[in-house]
Amino acid sequence: MIRRQAQALLDAIGMDHRIHCRYHSLRARSGRFTASTPNLQQVNRAGGIRAAFYAPPGRVLVILDFSQIELRIAAVLAGDKVMLEAFQRGEDLHILTASRVLGRPSGEVTKNDRQTAKAINFGLVYGQRGAGLCTYARTNYGVTLTLEQAEELRARFFTTYKGLAQWHRTAWLRAPFVLESRTLLGRRRLARSDDTDWGRWQLLINHSVQGTGADGLKRSLVRLFSELPPDARLIACVHDEVILEADRGDAPQVEVWAANVMVEEMSKLLPGIPVRVEHTICESWNQKQ
Secondary structure, three states: OHHHHHHHHHHOEOOOOOEOOEEEOOOOOOOOOEEEOOOHHHOOOHHHHHHHOEOOOOEEEEEEEEOOHHHHHHHHHHOOHHHHHHHHOOOOHHHHHHHHOOOOOHHHOOHHHHHHHHHHHHHHOOOOOHHHHHHHHHHHHOOOOOHHHHHHHHHHHHHHOHHHHHHHHHHHHHHHHOOEEEOOOOOEEEOOOOOOHHHHHHHHHHHHHHHHHHHHHHHHHHHHHHOOOOOOEEEEEEOOEEEEEEEOOOHHHHHHHHHHHHHHHHHOOOOOOOOOEEEEEEOEHHHOO
């Protein structure tokens, strides 16, 4: 797998010694960006391939990423009081979930506990069942759960986040009659005639969350590109991550400016809830954790 990815990247190197891929702004039904030839979205963190993406001499990468944005959007859509109050207090929702769902004292949550909570949060916000959560946690976060553990954690999760649970139940009751779903910006996605009730339920949940995140990211990219400081370049967009390139001396100012732009644009879709952007300056993409 890693060898195939490496070869695809080598094949995409242009005359300027940079990798060029194609971005598709509407190929995914959610409205999220996809990429091809090569697919930068699938460049693994493991295997060291990201170390091959580095800035030229005298330049650095400025990497920015929305923090827990899909959970923030879900909290707004569901009106979940526990989640909303946690974000208002500036809490890390993964640590909160580790504390309440895994039963860890908040001051004793380990890195592994947080990783497990991360899998739970991102898996269950989209309604995964026990078996699905087992697979998702193992594949995406290296967390191994038995089916019994997954089912128990799922029950604790929805007991903790009652607003989210009610949002899921309401969507299920609406599912047979759904013709469309809309993001918070108002962009709609139509149901297909052959969609099952489960498919229409996913349309209501997944599209409203992922689609809203895509809308906010695209608004951010429009501003970033149109207002780029001199000598700064917009290099790539990978999921919710934006990568810029800048002169080493200018990078701190570019970093602050870009983070503010992304916060401002996403906040327009989520009034009343804090939006955070994690950002760092790196020599190579591999250094971003």
